[in-house]
Amino acid sequence: MARRRRAGMASVLLACTALLATSCVSSDDNAEGAKSAPSQTTPVQAVAGCEKGWTDPSDLSPTRAPARCAPNTPAAKPLAAKTKIVVTAGTLSAEYLGPLRLGIAKGEFAKENLDVELKQMPSTDAITLLAKGEIDALYSAPEAGMVNAAKQGFNVKWVFGNYSSDPKSKTGVWAKVKEGQTAEQVDLKGARFASLVGKTSIIMYPIERVLSKHNAKVTDVDFKQLDAQGVAQALENGGVEAAWLLDPVWKQFENKPGYVFLGGQPAGEPIGGMLYGPNLLEKNREVGTAFARALIRTVNTYFAGDYKADPAFTQELATVLGSKVELLSAVPSLVTDWEIRTGTTDKAQKMFIEGKVVEAPALTEDKLVDRSFYSEAVGHTGK
Amino acid sequence: MSDQVTTPKTAENGAAPAAEGAPPAEMLLVRRPGSAELDPGKARARRRTLEIVLGIAVPLVLILWWQLAVQQKWIDARIYPAPQTILEDGWQRLVDGKLWPDIWATLKRVVPGFLLGSLAGYVVGLLTGSMPLVRAALEPMLDALYVVPKLALLPIFLLIFGLGETPQIVLVAVTVFFLIWIQTMAAVLAVPEGYREAATVFGANRWQMYRHILIPASLPPVVVGLRLASGMAVLVIVASEGLASPNNDGLGYLIFNAKNIFDNRAMYVGIIVVAIVGVLFSELVRYIGRLLTPWAPDRRGPGGA
Known part of the structure; x- marks a missing residue:
């Protein structure tokens, strides 16, 4: 009986080995190489109120006024069915999350028929989940992890910016x-x-x-x-x-x-913002656009200028963020900016390569950046 | 396997078994000796061989399944690299000399921290175990500190000792200290009263009581504690290096930095090297423990040598 058991164990080992022997595929074969998802955007239509909702990405002037639409624009275009979207951020109380959190609180995402679930998670953990499609969007930046994920063939892209510092800020x-x-x-x-x-x-x-x-x-x-x-x-x-x-x-x-x-931080150049993964870049682009539209509408309605000049609004923002009014009031308002400048990812990659956290060669911008979501939301062709 | 045969016991005079309806006859159990009884040495060797084979086969089968899962694309190799890939990457790092600085950096923190913490824990454990007043004075405070997550102390140690190696070494020492202190105190308290009384009858002074009774009696369980502490020491230093490595080195830094830059191969290499370092460190502690306590029974299990 004991002999029979040992024979059974040996058979399992042999079976595994045989299976391995028959599948002599390099483990690297899964790596598909960096690929760019085809941009299957819906036809772009001019959006009322967003006539100044676009600036040329190659305009790197530090004094460039950020793109803006009229308050409460672009108007909502509700999705046909209520759609849940999972977004993560490294912290939930930082001021730069104001547009996202206030947008949720004010129902801007609900107007698009979006149910946004916001979770706190370190971006270094979340980037893997984003790449695997287990979360839909990640509030972070084109960091080394994101660049390396893209280099390994994952479809993750920086789709809109967040802010640049006020000239008076000394961050x-x-x-x-x-x-x-x-x-x-x-x-x-x-x-x-x-x-x-x-x-x-x-x-x-x-x-x-x-x-x-x-x-x-x-x-x-x-x-x-x-x-x-x-x-x-x-x-x-x-x-x-x-x-x-x-x-x-x-x-x-x-x-x-x-x-x-x-x-x-360089004036007029956002270096962080929202990253989308395969769920929104490939499977549900209209959801990605709806999300962008709601966020941009929130910016235009509540964060278009020196939003902290209004103490009541600062108080409301502090409540929504779970922060303190005195912390928010101590520093100037952020210059919210949903656009992405040309060359930011090139400059970031140069640093990563020098710092030996990303291997050369650098990826071209189109492998890391997709401006089509915010372009579509404001009614610009993106050209 | 020994055979068991059950036979109805016949009457002493050899008469036939009781007729139907009568109370059941008394049963006799006959057991033939098995191989363990017939040849104990061979049986023990066979058992030991089986244990070794199982110890190797189980992880090997799991690794083979992992390799297979990657090769068949059941799992994504970019996120879960194949064992073969990890081994190749790890080997290349070793050959290129990229891995040694991290291993060395971790050992430089773990070993001194472990020694300091063990020594301090043992001394305090002996004192609190043998002196009720010292125990009354220290035990409540140490109990309270014991439950504090040690990693939460790292920022405080960084403030006190600066950005060098000291905070990491102290963190390991503190982690080890509590484990050894508790183990030592419990071991000393568990020394049978008869031992102490015998020593007292023979006129042993305090030093002789420690030298001949308390230290020898408490050392075997302390060695077990040291093995537990060696694992905890490695665990804590890896987490600590991931949080704040003074020179951006160490196995913890390797793992967490690799995770940050989405270099999953390097991350798994780091994890495996940590496991190997942990096992080797624990085995070294076990070996030294056996040298220090030759009178202690081996705890390897039935097949232990």
Whole structure:
């Protein structure tokens, strides 16, 4: 009997081995290579109220006014059936999520017959789920993980932007200076640099711009990845010489002797926003467009200008975000911008390749960016 | 397998069994000796061989199924790379020298942290186990600290010790400390009172009580605790390196960074190397433990050598 059992076990092993032997397919064969889904957009129609709802993506002027439609436009075009869409974000209380969360609260997505389920999840985890089609959209940025997923053949794309910083904002690179030293004299070569995110983040692009003005390249700096509070504390206690400070952390260093602001996000150029996966890029494009339309309508209705000038609105926004009014009021309004500039992903990839988190060659923009959803939502052909 | 034969027991005088309707006859159980009784040495060796084969075969079958699932495209190789791919990638990293710095960085944090935590935990465990007043003073506080998730302490250690290696080493030490402290205290408390009384009768002083009674009696369970702690130490350092690696190195950094950049091969390589490091570390602790406690029974199981 024991002999029979052992024979059974051996048979299982043999069967597995035989099956393996008969299927001599390289495990890499699944990788399909980066491919771009065909853009099967519905015919674009001019949308009332959105005559200024489009700017040329190649216009990189820092003073460019972002695209805007009239309030409450583009008008809703409800989907035939109520459709659920799952969106994730790394945090749910950040100010840049205002349009999404207020849009949900105000029923802008419901007008499109969309039921948006918003979940909190680190983008590094969510990108895999997005690529597999287990979530529909991800509020993040074209980061190294997204680029590598696209390089491996997953259909994930950056479909609309989020914001650029107000010129008065000092979110960005801050450095310690010696007495009498000016911002221009700061030399960051060999500096220790703290940030919430590491070399895999799009934030490396603006950081590189600042470093290049201060005698350093990305590879010359020792990056320390810390949590938000740790970044500020490391800068304060001398653990690092420079750091990327977020809203409103930089306020505690403003006008403080020994610290200078060296630069932040490029003006007029969003570097984050919404990523779509195969569900919206391939299977349900009209749902993706409806989602874009609702978000753009929310921006035009509530976030078109200096939205924090109205204390009542700031209070409402704080409530919706689960944030505090004093935190929101401490920093300028974001310049909301749903469009994506030409070349942003090229510049980001250059950083990723230099930082050795993405292998060369870089992907062309059309493999990473799809402007057709917001183009269609505002009634522009995208050309 | 031994055979069992049941036969009706005949009357002592050899008379025929009781007639129908009478109470059942007394049964006699006859058991022939099995191979384990006839040749215990061979049986033990056979059992040990079976255990080894099972230990290898079960993971091997799972790995083969995984490979098959990838090759048949039942699962997406980009997300779940085939074992063969992972092995090739891992081997290439080893050959290229890319993996050693991460392994070395993790070991540099785990080993000192483990030694520090073990030593401190053992000393405190001996004291709290043998001195009721010390136990009364420390146990409530240590109990409360024990339940604090150790990773939650990392930001505090970063603040106290800065951005270097120290916070990571201290985190491992603290994790190990509690496991060894509890194990040691319990082991000392479990030493039979008769042992202590015998030592007292022989005039043992406090040091001799530790040297000849408490330490030898408590060491075997402490060695078991050390093995548990070795696994926890690796587990905690990997998570900690994923959160804040001082020099962007270590196996935890490798795993989490690979996840961040959607490099699933590297991520799985990291996970497998962590598993191997964990097993080797645990086996090393077991080996040293056996050297330190030759009087302790082996806990490998029935087939253990």
